[in-house]
Amino acid sequence: MLELRDFSCERDNRLLFAGLHASFSAGEIWHIEGPNGVGKTSLLRQLTGISREFGGELLWQGRPINSCRYDFASALLYIGHQPGIKTALTARENLRGYCPDASASQVEQALTEIGLYGFEDVGCYRLSAGQLRRVALARLALSTQPMWMLDEPFTALDIQAVAALEQRFVEHAASGGCVIMTTHQKPHIDSLKVLALGEYIPEVSLG
Numbered sequence: 565m566l567e568l569r570d571f572s573c574e575r576d577n578r579l580l581f582a583g584l585h586a587s588f589s590a591g592e593i594w595h596i597e598g599p600n601g602v603g604k605t606s607l608l609r610q611l612t613g614i615s616r617e618f619g620g621e622l623l624w625q626g627r628p629i630n631s632c633r634y635d636f637a638s639a640l641l642y643i644g645h646q647p648g649i650k651t652a653l654t655a656r657e658n659l660r661g662y663c664p665d666a667s668a669s670q671v672e673q674a675l676t677e678i679g680l681y682g683f684e685d686v687g688c689y690r691l692s693a694g695q696l697r698r699v700a701l702a703r704l705a706l707s708t709q710p711m712w713m714l715d716e717p718f719t720a721l722d723i724q725a726v727a728a729l730e731q732r733f734v735e736h737a738a739s740g741g742c743v744i745m746t747t748h749q750k751p752h753i754d755s756l757k758v759l760a761l762g763e764y765i766p767e768v769s770l771g
């Protein structure tokens with residue numbers, strides 16, 4: 565689905581990583597790992613197209629990303645490190661805003677599945693950090709996009725919610741999707757693929 569060739573990232577005249585080659589295919593779950601500041605979020609933002617500054621090549625289904633941005637964006641669901649929730653709205657209102665094509669019953673089911681039953685109509689400013697994360701992640705249940713990119717999706721989740729999320733990733737991959745995530749927690753997923761960003765730190769910095 566997505567391929568990197570000789571990929572690199574520079575921030576403030578500092579080369580974060582270079583010489584990265586990777587192919588992210590249907591049916592795979594990827595863990596981008598590495599220490600704080602190594603460039604995991606920066607890489608994910610490059611992969612999503614939010615950040616267009618990178619060295620090397622980024623290909624979507626064999627085509628340079630610049631030639632197929634609409635196709636790529638249509639196939640992508642990105643949930644960043646910040647939950648991206650409008651706190652003045654309720655969980656239901658947020659989810660409807662994100663997924664306007666979903667029916668009312670699909671929205672209810674997604675909120676129930678993610679463990680927000682009873683909190684659907686509470687203003688998000690009154691929810692806990694873990695509940696806010698769940699509001700953001702409820703979009704996964706309604707997603708039709710094959711490519712999921714998630715920055716620190718497990719943050720603030722309890723043990724049961726982490727396990728349920730891992731299971732959702734497995735189901736998504738089994739149905740032909742691809743998941744790319746950053747996390748400092750080792751996911752408990754069989755056949756997880758790992759991109760260890762710390763291995764691509766260049767010896768010489770720019771500037």
Ligand SMILES: Nc1ncnc2c1ncn2[C@@H]1O[C@H](COP(=O)(O)OP(=O)(O)OP(=O)(O)O)[C@@H](O)[C@H]1O
Pocket residue numbers: 575576580598599600601602603604605606607
């Ligand atoms: N907007 C920015 N402008 C300039 N430099 C930035 C910016 N955001 C991050 N950086 C720098 O880029 C480097 C990589 O940051 P990034 O957030 O990608 O790391 P990370 O691996 O995701 O870290 P963490 O594990 O702490 O989340 C850091 O040294 C950081 O200071």
